[in-house]
Amino acid sequence: MIIFGFSSSPREGDALSSPCSHCQQSAQVALRSFNYFHLFFLPVIPLGSKQGVSCTHCQKTLWGRDARAIIEAGAADDSDLPGRPFWHFVGPVAAAALIALVLLSGPSDRSIRAAEAAAAPSVGDVWIVNMEGAIPDIEIELTYGVGRVDEITEDGVYLGFSDWQYDSFLQALTASRKAAAGRDDEYFTTAGVWFSRDEIITFENAHDFIWAFSAEELKEGAKAG
Numbered sequence: 001m002i003i004f005g006f007s008s009s010p011r012e013g014d015a016l017s018s019p020c021s022h023c024q025q026s027a028q029v030a031l032r033s034f035n036y037f038h039l040f041f042l043p044v045i046p047l048g049s050k051q052g053v054s055c056t057h058c059q060k061t062l063w064g065r066d067a068r069a070i071i072e073a074g075a076a077d078d079s080d081l082p083g084r085p086f087w088h089f090v091g092p093v094a095a096a097a098l099i100a101l102v103l104l105s106g107p108s109d110r111s112i113r114a115a116e117a118a119a120a121p122s123v124g125d126v127w128i129v130n131m132e133g134a135i136p137d138i139e140i141e142l143t144y145g146v147g148r149v150d151e152i153t154e155d156g157v158y159l160g161f162s163d164w165q166y167d168s169f170l171q172a173l174t175a176s177r178k179a180a181a182g183r184d185d186e187y188f189t190t191a192g193v194w195f196s197r198d199e200i201i202t203f204e205n206a207h208d209f210i211w212a213f214s215a216e217e218l219k220e221g222a223k224a225g
Helices: 065-078 086-104 109-119 169-181 197-205 215-224
Strands: 004-015 028-039 042-055 061-063 126-130 144-152 156-162 188-196 209-213
Touching: 004 042, 028 061, 028 065, 028 086, 042 065, 042 086, 061 065, 109 197, 109 209, 126 156, 126 169, 144 169, 144 188, 156 169, 156 197, 169 209, 188 197, 197 209
Parallel strands: none
Antiparallel strands: 004 028, 028 042, 042 061, 126 144, 126 209, 144 156, 156 188
């Protein structure tokens, strides 16, 4: 059973200079009640708060508008409203730590598939290529190009490159997906550049070859469209 709900924790602040309206004693202190959503009684989401005053002599407690008026009248000298308890942030910190642990615990699905595609390429696989890193002798205007596996040999592959170049990976990825989905045969050139399998693996590890999508994904996308 999941135990959850909303709760609050009041905290006492400094003394107020104004006397209590009920007993007329100068024994009032400022209060602030902090709300939070809890899961198994552990604060997960800090919410809002409300102001109040309490008399330590007669125990009279007020909240809301009346309390704010008293605090404004008596806070000029020595009142300081308390801050949210540190333990209210235990839940968010724990959630952030859990997310970070999951993200850092191992390689992502995309990185695993990229490594598999580099080790065992298939005709139709599309790669976003850092041209400066992978083909240092080529003359380029922008950093990223798009290559498609057109032929596989015993020792390597031929990549047919697009004549288009891009200044960001995202631009290259978006353009290549649109061209492939639209079956733009003129997007990729017929002249291929040969890379050995070891080069592809090396470039993938160095992020000079960034796997975009496979031929199977393209086929499934075309069927869905």
